[in-house]
Amino acid sequence: MKKKLVFKNFSIYFDQYLFISITLLSVIGLFFLYSASQGDLNTIIKQSIFVGLGLVLMFALSQPDPDFYKLFSGLFILIAFTLLIATMIFGKEINGAKRWLNLGFFSLQTSEIIKIALPIFLASYLYNKPLPISLKHTFITLFLIILTFYLVYSQPDLGTGLVVFMAGIYILFLAGLSWRFILSSFGLIILSLPFLWNNFLQPFQRQRILTFIDPSQDPFGSSWNITQSKIAIGSGGMSGKGYQEGSQAHLNFLPEAETDFIFAVIAEEFGFIGVCLLMSIFIFILIRCIYLAFNARDRFCRLTIGGLSLVFASTLFINLGMVVGILPVVGMPMPFISKGGSSLLSFYIAFGIIISMATHKKLMQK
Amino acid sequence: MIDLEERFIEKKSFFSRLVIVYLFFGFLFIFFLYTTYSLQVYEYDDYEVAALKNKTKEVLVQPVRGIIYDRSGNIIVNNVPSYDLIIKPSKIKNPDNFIFEISKIIDIDKDNLDYVLENFSLKANYNRELILKRNLSQEEIAKFEVRGYKFPSAFIDVRYSRYNNYPKLFSHATGYVGGVSNDELVDILDSQSLSQIETIFKYSNGYQIGKTGIEKSYDKKLRGKFGKKIYEVDARGKLLKEVDFIPPLDGDNLYTSLDINTQQIAYDQMNNRRGAVVAVDLDSGAIVTYLSTPSFSANEISNGISKKSFDALLNDNNKPFFDRASQGRYSPASTIKPAIGLFGLDTKLIDWDFSITDPGYFVLPEDQRIYRGWKEGGHGKVNLNKAMVVSSNTFFFSLAYKSDVNQLINFLSNFGFGEKVCSDCFNPDQGLLPNPEWKMNNLNFGWFKGDTVNMGVGQGYLSATPLQLAYYASVLANMGKQKKLTFIKKDNSNNEMDLPVNNISNLDWKRLHASMIGVIESPIGTAKRLQELKNFKVAAKSGTVELVSTQTKEDYEIIRQNEGNRDHAIIIAFGPMPNPKYAVSVVIENGESGGSVAGPVAIAVLNSLVQE
Numbered sequence A: 001m002k003k004k005l006v007f008k009n010f011s012i013y014f015d016q017y018l019f020i021s022i023t024l025l026s027v028i029g030l031f032f033l034y035s036a037s038q039g040d041l042n043t044i045i046k047q048s049i050f051v052g053l054g055l056v057l058m059f060a061l062s063q064p065d066p067d068f069y070k071l072f073s074g075l076f077i078l079i080a081f082t083l084l085i086a087t088m089i090f091g092k093e094i095n096g097a098k099r100w101l102n103l104g105f106f107s108l109q110t111s112e113i114i115k116i117a118l119p120i121f122l123a124s125y126l127y128n129k130p131l132p133i134s135l136k137h138t139f140i141t142l143f144l145i146i147l148t149f150y151l152v153y154s155q156p157d158l159g160t161g162l163v164v165f166m167a168g169i170y171i172l173f174l175a176g177l178s179w180r181f182i183l184s185s186f187g188l189i190i191l192s193l194p195f196l197w198n199n200f201l202q203p204f205q206r207q208r209i210l211t212f213i214d215p216s217q218d219p220f221g222s223s224w225n226i227t228q229s230k231i232a233i234g235s236g237g238m239s240g241k242g243y244q245e246g247s248q249a250h251l252n253f254l255p256e257a258e259t260d261f262i263f264a265v266i267a268e269e270f271g272f273i274g275v276c277l278l279m280s281i282f283i284f285i286l287i288r289c290i291y292l293a294f295n296a297r298d299r300f301c302r303l304t305i306g307g308l309s310l311v312f313a314s315t316l317f318i319n320l321g322m323v324v325g326i327l328p329v330v331g332m333p334m335p336f337i338s339k340g341g342s343s344l345l346s347f348y349i350a351f352g353i354i355i356s357m358a359t360h361k362k363l364m365q366k
Numbered sequence B: 001m002i003d004l005e006e007r008f009i010e011k012k013s014f015f016s017r018l019v020i021v022y023l024f025f026g027f028l029f030i031f032f033l034y035t036t037y038s039l040q041v042y043e044y045d046d047y048e049v050a051a052l053k054n055k056t057k058e059v060l061v062q063p064v065r066g067i068i069y070d071r072s073g074n075i076i077v078n079n080v081p082s083y084d085l086i087i088k089p090s091k092i093k094n095p096d097n098f099i100f101e102i103s104k105i106i107d108i109d110k111d112n113l114d115y116v117l118e119n120f121s122l123k124a125n126y127n128r129e130l131i132l133k134r135n136l137s138q139e140e141i142a143k144f145e146v147r148g149y150k151f152p153s154a155f156i157d158v159r160y161s162r163y164n165n166y167p168k169l170f171s172h173a174t175g176y177v178g179g180v181s182n183d184e185l186v187d188i189l190d191s192q193s194l195s196q197i198e199t200i201f202k203y204s205n206g207y208q209i210g211k212t213g214i215e216k217s218y219d220k221k222l223r224g225k226f227g228k229k230i231y232e233v234d235a236r237g238k239l240l241k242e243v244d245f246i247p248p249l250d251g252d253n254l255y256t257s258l259d260i261n262t263q264q265i266a267y268d269q270m271n272n273r274r275g276a277v278v279a280v281d282l283d284s285g286a287i288v289t290y291l292s293t294p295s296f297s298a299n300e301i302s303n304g305i306s307k308k309s310f311d312a313l314l315n316d317n318n319k320p321f322f323d324r325a326s327q328g329r330y331s332p333a334s335t336i337k338p339a340i341g342l343f344g345l346d347t348k349l350i351d352w353d354f355s356i357t358d359p360g361y362f363v364l365p366e367d368q369r370i371y372r373g374w375k376e377g378g379h380g381k382v383n384l385n386k387a388m389v390v391s392s393n394t395f396f397f398s399l400a401y402k403s404d405v406n407q408l409i410n411f412l413s414n415f416g417f418g419e420k421v422c423s424d425c426f427n428p429d430q431g432l433l434p435n436p437e438w439k440m441n442n443l444n445f446g447w448f449k450g451d452t453v454n455m456g457v458g459q460g461y462l463s464a465t466p467l468q469l470a471y472y473a474s475v476l477a478n479m480g481k482q483k484k485l486t487f488i489k490k491d492n493s494n495n496e497m498d499l500p501v502n503n504i505s506n507l508d509w510k511r512l513h514a515s516m517i518g519v520i521e522s523p524i525g526t527a528k529r530l531q532e533l534k535n536f537k538v539a540a541k542s543g544t545v546e547l548v549s550t551q552t553k554e555d556y557e558i559i560r561q562n563e564g565n566r567d568h569a570i571i572i573a574f575g576p577m578p579n580p581k582y583a584v585s586v587v588i589e590n591g592e593s594g595g596s597v598a599g600p601v602a603i604a605v606l607n608s609l610v611q612e
Helices: A016-036 A041-064 A068-092 A111-126 A135-153 A159-172 A177-200 A204-215 A221-236 A262-294 A299-324 A340-359 B003-042 B045-057 B095-105 B110-124 B137-152 B184-189 B215-216 B218-224 B260-270 B300-305 B307-315 B333-347 B384-390 B393-401 B405-413 B436-443 B449-455 B466-477 B504-523 B552-560 B594-611
Strands: A001-008 A010-015 A091-094 A097-102 A107-109 B056-060 B073-087 B130-133 B153-166 B229-231 B240-244 B273-283 B285-293 B354-356 B359-364 B371-374 B379-382 B539-545 B568-575 B584-588
Touching: A010 A016, A010 A041, A010 A340, A016 A262, A016 A340, A016 B045, A016 B260, A041 A340, A068 A097, A068 A111, A068 A135, A068 A299, A107 A111, A107 A159, A107 A340, A111 A135, A111 A159, A111 A299, A111 A340, A135 A159, A135 A177, A159 A299, A159 B003, A204 B552, A221 A262, A221 A299, A221 B003, A221 B045, A262 A299, A262 B003, A299 B045, B003 B045, B003 B137, B045 B056, B056 B240, B073 B137, B095 B110, B110 B130, B137 B153, B153 B584, B215 B218, B240 B405, B260 B273, B260 B285, B260 B594, B273 B466, B273 B594, B307 B359, B333 B384, B333 B393, B333 B405, B333 B504, B333 B539, B333 B568, B333 B594, B354 B393, B359 B393, B371 B393, B371 B449, B379 B384, B384 B504, B393 B449, B405 B449, B466 B504, B466 B568, B466 B584, B504 B539, B539 B594, B568 B594, B584 B594
Parallel strands: none
Antiparallel strands: A001 A010, A091 A097, A097 A107, B056 B229, B073 B130, B073 B153, B229 B240, B273 B285, B273 B584, B354 B379, B359 B371, B539 B568, B568 B584
16 A cells, blocks of 8 residues: 655655565565676675665655656756767767766766656656647657657667657557557558668667577577577576576676676576566566556656556566567666666666655645 | 546546556566476476586597507507696796796796797686696606695696507507597597597697507507596686596507517518518417518607608608518519419329429420529429429429419419408508409400419419418418418417318328428428528428519629619428428518528528527
8 A cells, every 4th residue: 555654744655565575676686686796796785785775766756746746857858868968978988889977986877867757757748638649749749759769779779769769658658649640650660660770770780680580690699698598597497506506697608697688597596486486576566556557646647657667667578578589689677686777776766756656645636 | 627527538548558558568478478488497408408518518538548568468569658747827827927937947948838828828718738848857857846836837747658669670560650630530539429629638649540550450449438527617618627527448458469579580680671571370370570671660650750850761762661561562483382282282283293304494385485494404303392392493384384274373362362361450462363354454465374384483473462471371381271360369260261172181281391391401402501590390482583584694693783673582481390380471672592581581580489
């Protein structure tokens, strides 16, 4: 149950179900990361700091009234855009991609911020628009979504770009995008696929998709990751090889074991049973989000909860799909588990906002 | 703003749309779970194997070759260990400094040092060994033992070399080992269902395989089986720890029938003349002496020889690499006469009383062509016994003349002519037992009666190797028992066969032996000069292989100016009579006289063999 604890004149907004399950997930994540990083204490300490910070942040962000987010959503997205553009100019380049902004104590992956700012802004823009959303608003929204996608995509970061794009589309869809528009744009997208393929995808991205379709094309290129990941998962069997006993991860056969492919480490060491147990926590969080959305006080809150929880779900399923080989390799962390401060913090922020949206009730009906 | 009714519709629409999206994710999740399930449960076995294969690396461990012994249990070919200084590059941080420090204790030659430094980081990466110095002296080992504690990443270990204790005596008999070609390696490993991977070598020279001689024909038995070390490796192939060790199966030792002492005597007797000596134990058909001279050092070929020395051997006119014992083809000359005589007896063309008058030549009735004997004026009245003792050509010309050529050829083949007579010799030549068909095919000429007549004295197209002559001598000595030659003394009775004859009695054999004893014992015998050399009675038949046909002694004196034109000396002998134990054949190229040049070698070999 969502709770509003009242101490004298001061109220605390808190959802113990989400709080406990996310804390549990974070702790389990640290435990997995310890194995995936081969017992590297530095990594664990750093990640623990982010987890602690994240939990505090989540709690703090649950406190403001949704109206606060509604009011400042324009400012948020402006800041997020500024950071994105700053990244394009000042960002540090790693492996040919400019995704991080150096803040001295911490490198910020700015696309993680826009991932949250965009759904909130779109919710605040669309919450009072009549049904179905008019063509004008649809196009304004779409323009914003595509602009954001393009900024992220050009870093280049196709994976996060897609999540941002999908986040925007979810809001638009949940807010009541007309079915006629949906059907006609589907047709248009299918017709323009070849054009997108040739003009918007980087050669390595095309290669990844081709490899995904036909893995035999390059056994040691991008599908090497997938092959090793499948071996790790498959060799885990029903009950796994045991904690820190995964040879694929510990002997470095599995690439990106701490980040994108951490699920393979879990599957290798804890088997199918471990996978199911872990998944049940994620499923619980998602179901809790549906419940909270249903009971939210107004349309803005509903849209925000729906949009942010779907960002979370998309990130999770893109990651899982990639690791087990049913989606192409796009570079996507596993929420709350993978190493990486920005992604981790962004989800605590998202859930902080979700809890705020879910726990604040209008005391006085207008 | 939207009113209440609209708000209700909006809420309904929101819920249904959220459900649609979640349903989509639900399907995705089920698909994901199904994929994970099939990876982890249905395909578990495949992936378990794949993961195991990823992390294990097998390294072969080389077996040590078997030792080759002589018949008295003395070692001929051995594995000689040398102590090598070996380092583990992965445990050395600064190679230059390390080598500078260790050089203070042990001198390291420049060539090897260059190799070590070039390969240092590679071996370090993969956690492998490097040999810093081979063949340490006692002094160096002692020095390292005292001060080696400073170098925990270096150690001394044994590596072997294949070493022939009598490298010149047995260069052709035992042969030598050498590097393995890629195909050979694949074959060897295939036979153990292994594939070509890294190997921990026991030999300084790496993979070894028999190239010639016994090393080659018994390679499979001598080489043993590879063992395996199984390591856990990481993705870069770095060895992490040893998981399992299947020790190699060292090769079987080989107890040959060769006799070192007699081999030495034969070698000394040959005194580097071109030729061959093969002696056979009559009881088993086992080869006790197998020598081809001049020789070379088997060790130099196996373990390293300078290009200059190798080229010198290769270009030597005396062809030291040529194995005359099993590959040299020589006309048997007069040594064929006992077989021809036996053929005459068997076909009843003659008996012991049959005689002719030898005028010193034979006239072929068909074309009046003259075939000469070695003695002008001839030997007078000769029967078979005398014809053997004095080596009358005329007698055997006329006997061959009366023979059916195909019957004769068939008879000779039973003595090993044109046949494979050794079961385990390396690449033996089968000589040539000509027949009319062969002549027509190869020389485009029909068979003349004269060809048969020539065959009667072992000249013409007929040729045999010293190995075949030794076999022939053994069949004569054993009164027709055919025993395949071999380097291993074993119970040979299974593949022992009797000469298929119709009319040869034991008495005939004894008289034949007596006539061959007469070759040495009789005052008119062709090898009577051997009487003083022998320790016991020996049966023999000498031969002189004419290389250039001459009519008179004067002509021969002219052609013999060129050493290469001189007759080959040849003899077959067996003893001690009357119960012979060993048979021997000796060929000395351009030695001229079978009795007096090849004979002493044969007698010395028999003396030595019987004495033991």
